[in-house]
Amino acid sequence: VSASAETGADLFAPPRGRRLARLRHLDLLGLVITAATVAGAMLWAFPLYWGLVTTFKPENEVVRPEVQLWPEHFTFQNYIHVLLETKIGIWYVNSLLTSAAVTVLVIVTAAGAGYAISQLNFQADGSSGG
Amino acid sequence: MLKSKRTEILAASMLMAPFVVTYGVLFIYPTIKMAQLSLTNAPLIGPGKWVGFDNYFRLASDRLFSVAIWNTLYFVILSVIPSTLIGLLVALGVNRLKGWLQSVVLAAFFLPYVLPVSVVFRIWQWMCDKDFGIAQHVVQLFNNGERLSIFRTIPLFMPAVAIVTIWWLIGFNVLLFIAGLRNISSEIYEAAELDGAGRWTQFRRITWPLVWPVTVLVFTIQLILQLKIFDQVYLFASGGRIDTTIVMVQYILKQAFQMNKGGLAAAASMVLFVLIAALSVPQFQLLRARGDR
Numbered sequence: 001v002s003a004s005a006e007t008g009a010d011l012f013a014p015p016r017g018r019r020l021a022r023l024r025h026l027d028l029l030g031l032v033i034t035a036a037t038v039a040g041a042m043l044w045a046f047p048l049y050w051g052l053v054t055t056f057k058p059e060n061e062v063v064r065p066e067v068q069l070w071p072e073h074f075t076f077q078n079y080i081h082v083l084l085e086t087k088i089g090i091w092y093v094n095s096l097l098t099s100a101a102v103t104v105l106v107i108v109t110a111a112g113a114g115y116a117i118s119q120l121n122f123q124a125d126g127s128s129g130g
Numbered sequence: 131m132l133k134s135k136r137t138e139i140l141a142a143s144m145l146m147a148p149f150v151v152t153y154g155v156l157f158i159y160p161t162i163k164m165a166q167l168s169l170t171n172a173p174l175i176g177p178g179k180w181v182g183f184d185n186y187f188r189l190a191s192d193r194l195f196s197v198a199i200w201n202t203l204y205f206v207i208l209s210v211i212p213s214t215l216i217g218l219l220v221a222l223g224v225n226r227l228k229g230w231l232q233s234v235v236l237a238a239f240f241l242p243y244v245l246p247v248s249v250v251f252r253i254w255q256w257m258c259d260k261d262f263g264i265a266q267h268v269v270q271l272f273n274n275g276e277r278l279s280i281f282r283t284i285p286l287f288m289p290a291v292a293i294v295t296i297w298w299l300i301g302f303n304v305l306l307f308i309a310g311l312r313n314i315s316s317e318i319y320e321a322a323e324l325d326g327a328g329r330w331t332q333f334r335r336i337t338w339p340l341v342w343p344v345t346v347l348v349f350t351i352q353l354i355l356q357l358k359i360f361d362q363v364y365l366f367a368s369g370g371r372i373d374t375t376i377v378m379v380q381y382i383l384k385q386a387f388q389m390n391k392g393g394l395a396a397a398a399s400m401v402l403f404v405l406i407a408a409l410s411v412p413q414f415q416l417l418r419a420r421g422d423r
Contacts (some may be wrong), residue, residue: 029329030226038225038231041238046299048241050264051253061263083142113149116142 055079145292168396175384178393185397194373198381199405201288205359205377208292210352216296217303217348218341219385222333224304236308247298251365253282254294281366287375291362292314298362299355310344311337312406320387346417350410378402 001028054062055078082088168185172178189195223234242250258265261278269278278292312339322332360379369377376384378398386395 031224035224037220037235039229040220040223042302045241046239047253047257047297050257051249052255053255065262065264065266066265067264109149109152112145112147116145119142 143353159250164396164399165207166391168400170393172389172392174392181393185394186401188394189397189401193245194376195381197373198376198378200359201363201376202359202378203207205292206356206361208289209295209359209380210349211412212292213300213303214345218301218307220300220304221262221307221311222337223264236304239304242298243301245298247361247365250294250298251362255366266317268358282370284371284374287366288390291366292337294366295362303352306344306348307341310341317421343418346414349417350414353413354406354410357402357409 053069053071055075056073056076057068058073058077061068061072165198167178167413169180169182170178171184172182198236218238224232224239227235245253257263258280260266265279265280268274269280278286280286318331318336318340322336328337358379360383363377364373364380364383372380382395382398382402385391385398
């Protein structure tokens with residue numbers, strides 16, 4: 001028990017020597033890579049942000065060609081329209097029923113078959129022995 | 131002994147039955163039926179006369195079908211290799227980060243993956259709109275200040291759809307690569323650092339070979355997925371010159387549901403099936419074998 005606890009502690013211990021060495025001489029390339037990663041994440045998230053912020057814009061602002069990062073007139077009108085004036089409840093129930101049925105059927109069939117296959121004793125040469 | 135063997139077999143078949151029955155009824159049987167159908171001149175509904183390999187000969191001489199094959203392969207080249215490489219690059223970048231910053235950055239790359247294709251289509255069509263899309267500011271930089279309808283310009287169509295697809299699906303590749311990178315023990319890197327290996331050498335000699343199996347897996351998954359490309363191309367092309375940007379699944383849809391030619395569509399499906407098997411199986415074996423060296 002104690003041996004496994006020790007290896008466990010080793011695994012999760014921070015590599016202190018490495019971190020100190022890194023702190024000593026300023027890691028310029030590392031900074032550039034980090035900055036590039038964060039910039040990439042912002043670029044990746046921008047279409048999502050644009051989609052989200054558009055939902056709070058009134059119709060006339062939505063079709064403006066300028067890059068307008070925040071709505072001039074903030075409105076919940078689009079949400080009110082979708083929630084009250086469409087049949088979104090029925091659509092939601094339809095999606096829910098379909099996904100629930102698929103989830104249950106996939107889990108039942110796959111779990112049973114998966115367990116049965118896992119009980120087979122696969123040999124190294126690829127054949128399954130008793 | 132014999133009795134326990136018998137109960138074991140009984141238990142195993144009870145566990146396997148739901149899967150085997152579903153798989154047989156919903157996959158094996160329709161596949162055999164489709165292979166039969168491809169040798170007849172059946173319409174979409176109802177039986178047809180046996181025509182041998184006529185449908186396949188007709189496909190071979192159909193110009194639209196070869197357009198569909200080339201468009202599909204072109205799209206595969208545009209999307210599979212970049213999405214594998216970008217996935218690895220992003221995973222390397224994300225894997226260096228720590229704490230909340232890592233969570234936020236990973237979420238930014240993964241979030242598009244949870245969107246349904248219709249939302250992805252809406253967002254990008256909106257951003258690329260010729261009159262009010264904000265992507266036009268970028269387009270104007272490269273097009274002498276002129277606006278351009280990106281998805282109605284034939285040479286730009288496939289690359290643009292490929293970019294949207296990479297944006298949409300990269301999150302899954304990144305997750306697979308991160309799992310692979312975390313499997314590499316940090317002790318190997320510490321030992322390499324003590325031996326004076328720089329960042330590039332560590333990547334070349336440790337990260338790249340050890341993450342190679344994941345690369346092969348991602349590449350194969352992407353290859354199979356993108357050969358079946360349909361949704362994005364169908365949505366972005368609707369209202370345009372569909373026949374110039376047609377892909378294979380779209381061709382099958384057109385023959386079956388618009389031209390009412392069930393037999394021909396079944397033959398085209400068989401060709402797609404063989405194409406996917408012929409490309410993905412040897413590719414997987416070949417690349418995996420290379421990694422074993």
